[in-house]
Amino acid sequence: MASTSSRKPDCMSSLERLKRHADARLQRIHAAGQHRVVKPTHRKSDAQAERDGQQLISFCDNDYLSLACEPRVIRAACDAAEQYGVGAGASRLITGDCPLNSVLERRLAAMKGTEACLVFGSGYLANVGTIPALVGQADTILLDELSHACMYAGARLSGAEIHIFRHNDVEHARELIERAQGQVLVLTETVFSMDGDRAPLLELNALCEHSGAWLMTDDAHGLGILDAPNPAPIQMGTLSKAAGAYGGYVCGPAEVIDMLVSRARSFVYTTGLPAPVLAAAIRALDIMCEEPYRADRAKDHAALFCDLMRLPAPESVIVPVIVGEEARTMNISAALERDGYLVTAIRPPTVPKGTSRLRITFATGHTEADVRRLSETLNRLLQS
Template sequence: MSWTAWAEAELDAIRRADRWRATVAFDSRGVEGTLRGRDVIVFSSNDYLGLSQHPAVKRAAAEAAERFGAGATASRLVVGTRSVHEELERAIAAWQRTERALVFPNGFAANLSVLSVLGGPDVTVLSDELNHASIIDGCRLSKATRKIYRHGDAGHLESQLTATPGRKLVVTDSVFSMDGDVAPLEAIAALCARHDALLVVDEAHAALGPDLADLPCELLRVGTLSKMLGALGGWVAGSRSLIELLINRARPFIYTTGLSPADTAAALAALQICCSEEGAQLRAQLRRNVDMIAPSHPSPIIPVILGEDRAALEAAESLLQHGLYVPAIRPPTVPQGTARLRIALSAAHTEPMLQRLREALQSLGMQR
């Protein structure tokens, strides 16, 4: 069989399983835009504070492109570091209350770097079963012994830590990207302190918390510039020693062209807004928006679990007919039998937009 014939057979299998995926051009105007010629409200973006459309953020990107050019032109350790990279890293360290921070071209590269550098044959990595794909792949690359603990189950993690000799690293999302629930970080941090384990927390979706201040263990924080900050890139924040080790050993950092100056400057401007009174107001608005759809839910990610892949696809199409864009999420992104709609809310959504979503969900029998 030729490679092309093999690929066609694989594609046929994907179609038969209702797992077909394809890119769709969405011409965005923030939380509104045009999809296949139809004006829609988007409820699937990770732009939680709406900062991708903020005038100051867009202006910073344009000014950086004019000053530094379109790209960084080389890896950060050659000539790819600009003053704006260092300014952003200092700002992230101050924001996260750590000694240092390091910026990556994307969040996936940040997790690959952390786990491949800190893992090793003498390390056991203990990972929540619903962690993001970048954490899973980082664990695979680490050459460490890997143990998976039940989702959010501190008791199961404790039993695994107790039975594990040697150096240990626990890794978890703070907010899980497909369920929108929150890890029991205080309990996990207490276990890490008791067992001398390093805790790595991915804060990519933590627009509404949880706050990691005063956790009683060694801690390394990972996050993105592309979600709450509305730009592009990833970051790691922690002790000076751990960050400098990443600079010297992380292959996704060493061998990748640096983050573009425009994206870096946009992220810096967004972070400055995020840390201001305006940022506090945006988070308060986001909290109100979440409560309008799912009162007291801990994050802007609200799943509507429908089970079978076909049901999720049909539900997404039904919402699209109402002018609401909420793509179906199917395995392998989520476990078998848990295909769903993943509603993602933003501070930029207005009350009439949210009312349209709520009424559409009710009319289609898809209340959360």
């Protein structure tokens, strides 16, 4: 039997080898131009932000309805902190459930027109918990190629056979379903996070109905923005974008939701959301429904921008300006920041190589003048 010491390649301490391992990976990340850093930024109301003492207008966050800093939402969070404290203490199954969870779940199920809903710690956790609870090794997952990383992660965790269909290509999905084994789960987004286009939900759902497959959608970027009803029986989403708060959810049939409470590992084995976050999300959903002008305004801004930039009409409030090359995209993003606009460059591996882009998002808090000035500045930078 090999002794423990024979596994030691040299006299370096474990800590030293760990540091060298991380450093070697870092060097590869730098060489690929993929090193990322977080930049301290103070987000404020109405799409304003402050970074290094500079005032910026943010055109890159997902707070589409400008609710994250809305005074009524903040008040709801403060009141809940006073009433319930700031931490859930443990998993919802262990400490007993903060009553705000069920208020939020009923509200979401009513908005989506489903029997029930389950709130998770985040959208990522909702996907990595739900997908493996629905299908396993004997089954097949069909995934739109542009689906979010957490749908891919959930699919891999399930152990099911994974087939990727070409973006929004229902005919390709049909071909793959015909050859699939076991139960088929089809995964797509309602609004694609990096391109802002929408999935053909009616056609995909009809395909699933016809073949006995189940359709599950990720509505992270659709909640509060899309008006069209979603036919998918399983609808996942997040409260971190248009709802301005945090947390994920899955809406669906009562039996599915009941099963997830016992089998979604990212629900069972993680702490519940803090009460202030739950209260903020509930208040934000109220405002979202009571004040439809918020979504209309964000959509009008996106339409105006596309018009000014001579881009196709937008399908959501996300507009990608594809630059292509990474370095040029980063340079334009930096130039925009110098001019007072926060528009982060999105590059591989988040998007495919050669499609680096400025992902521009529009919000209620922008003004028409903001949109006009951004398009003038960007047009100038793109031509230089």
